[in-house]
């Protein structure tokens with residue numbers, strides 16, 4: 260059974276139909292890279308996966324839970340889905356440590372002491388053990404994004420969603436963030452990553468999904484999508500970005 264399944268998902272903003280019936284499956288431990296031109300609906304799709312957006316049709320299923328069922332406690336489901344955004348979204352008035360421990364403490368997942376211990380371990384894992392007491396403003400973009408990843412991991416999620424995690428970074432900081440994501444892949448984390456880093460997608464993804472105009476145009480292994488795309492729109496996109 261798929262870890263995450265999206266069935267005929269539709270989403271509109273007013274009269275603008277942004278997702279026109281998306282089908283996809285993510286297996287446990289799989290890394291899926293979502294690629295496609297700007298405006299194709301990648302971010303909207305990612306936000307629909309944990310129902311940060313209300314959907315207009317279709318289904319999202321995680322394990323045995325149908326998220327689009329009105330009876331589901333979506334806040335409970337979201338605790339198991341980590342999300343990392345392009346612009347980090349750290350709380351500027353909190354220390355790095357407090358950014359990471361906030362949710363686990365507020366949602367009573369851990370005691371303060373436990374949350375702190377977990378946060379320090381996670382900071383060590385993302386190479387920022389010495390930054391626990393820093394404020395976000397004192398960090399580089401790459402460091403901020405690694406804190407954002409540690410913060411998401413602090414809830415011990417079993418799926419991680421990344422929306423262009425390196426797009427806001429100076430080029431020299433892209434590698435340090437991708438290395439952390441790659442490490443998570445090695446550890447078997449199930450991940451959906453919207454990215455323009457085609458080299459990274461080719462290396463890390465089990466499945467690449469190309470979206471255009473609110474539809475999945477093509478999906479397959481990196482070799483299939485990057486080396487032998489079957490759809491002219493995929494080829495056209497790759498010609499522009501590779």
Ligand code: ADP
Pocket residue numbers: 272275277295296297298299300301302303304
């Ligand atoms: P991508 O991430 O692939 O660039 P998005 O999912 O951000 O694409 O956007 C897809 C389309 O939906 C775009 O035309 C965008 O302008 C529109 N859109 C996204 N969010 C909103 C919103 N909150 N309100 C209205 N239109 C939106």
Ligand code: MG
Pocket residue numbers: 301302303
């Ligand atoms: Mg986007």
